[in-house]
Amino acid sequence: METTPARATHPPGTCKPDPSTHPRPDGEDRYTISEVVAVTGLTAHTLRWYERIGLMSDVSRSHTGQRCYTNRDLDWLALVAKLRLTGMPVADMVRYAELVRLGEETFDERRQLLESTRRDVLNRMAELQDTLAVLDYKIDIYAGVRTAQERA
Amino acid sequence: METTPARATHPPGTCKPDPSTHPRPDGEDRYTISEVVAVTGLTAHTLRWYERIGLMSDVSRSHTGQRCYTNRDLDWLALVAKLRLTGMPVADMVRYAELVRLGEETFDERRQLLESTRRDVLNRMAELQDTLAVLDYKIDIYAGVRTAQERA
DNA sequence: CGCTTGCTTGGAGTGCACTCAAGGGTTCTA
DNA sequence: TAGAACCCTTGAGTGCACTCCAAGCAAGCG
Structure with missing residues (x-):
């Protein structure tokens, strides 16, 4: 299952050079999609979908094309989570994301x-x-x- | 449009003998579906759908087959509205309705x-x-x- | 080398809660 | 007698927010 909050193994050079213990060790850290799944509780499907619809912009990629999330991305996802539970429609959050980009x-x-x-x-x-x-x-x-x- | 919160006219003998001014005048009063629409803000579609799925049980009918809602029904709909905004799924409310029937x-x-x-x-x-x-x-x-x- | 794990993609599918369409009936008003 | 204003039914359609599928690539392991 993809939603398993697993301890992901980290092949050197793919995304994350520092196999840290806690989520968000700070600095300029990078997370694989499965780590973000573990931290946020969202599924990888949903994270990719967020990106597709413009709710996550500019998630950077490793040299193999895999998503590398940063602390900024996690912050954004935390805000999105808060907004989600206000009942704000996803379309409105996309609008907000757009405003941020502008x-x-x-x-x-x-x-x-x-x-x-x-x-x-x-x-x-x-x-x-x-x-x-x-x-x-x-x-x-x-x-x-x-x-x-x-x-x- | 069916959702118009209209002052419905009351053909005598169809459903409501007393063309009262306010919603819920009390007693043993009966409401047409359009009146219930006006009171609850739900659409007629939704009211019929509620009945179909078992969320409204035993709405009585006039001799022409039209729905006659009672004050009890309106009370129930008010409770349903409250439960709805807790985020309770409709299926759970159907379960509750079932328990009430039992x-x-x-x-x-x-x-x-x-x-x-x-x-x-x-x-x-x-x-x-x-x-x-x-x-x-x-x-x-x-x-x-x-x-x-x-x-x- | 082949296997497993984890990731990629676009597009299709799912579940919920309505929402509407089509076709038809009854009753009142002009 | 015609039209308007209501109402009925079954079954299909809609919009949202995911959710999954199939096919395929890259890395590490025995």
Whole structure:
């Protein structure tokens, strides 16, 4: 299986010269796709797909054509993961990635995008708070029924 | 369009004898599908689909075969809406609906299901809180850049 | 040398949650 | 009596976010 979070072996010269112990030892380190899988929990399929759709730009390659992810890439993936769980559509994240590629000109648009996402997050949290109240109400009812049954 | 939240006219004898002003006037009231659309924001398609997959059970019909939703149905749909925004899969909600149909025997299982959902909600809220921190961090950076530009 | 492991590609397939189309029925209004 | 406004059904289609497949290359090992 490709999704196995394996300890990848590192043939010298392919991608990673330093077989470090922890993810992200820092410096100018490079990761194979399987290491990124292990760190992020994404599948290799998904990582390649992210690249194809423009959500990961410019992943560098080893001399044999294999992907070499950097710490910057991992940072980006971490941000993407956060944005994902706000429910932001992938297309919007691609747009954001595009803005990043376009450079400083787009700082304002990026900030607006993040602020709108921030509002979404707050809304969603409020909705969840509401839902929590409903759940607690229902759970209380069921718990009450059970204790009533136990008393009987 | 079918999704229009229209003031439906009520042919006498079809479904609803009392053309009330507000949604859910209470009592033993009956709603046409288009009224339920107006109240819930779901489409008629979705309502029929919910029924087909077993998420809405036993929606009664008028003598012409048209669906008559009751206040109980609206309550159920409100709960479903809440559960939906916890991210609970439809299949799980169908399971819950099934448990409700099975009667009192299933109180315990229902409570467990709701408690597990409650845990999911708390997790999700924590994740969102995390994400909010990241967003604020990034927004601050962009805001900082802008004010720096303004000073220049 | 052949085998295994891990990586590459483009394109096709999957699962979920709807969403719509086609064809038809009933009832009210003009 | 015609048309509008509703409603019904089955079955197919859509969009999103992956997910997988088949074929093939490169490196290391016995």
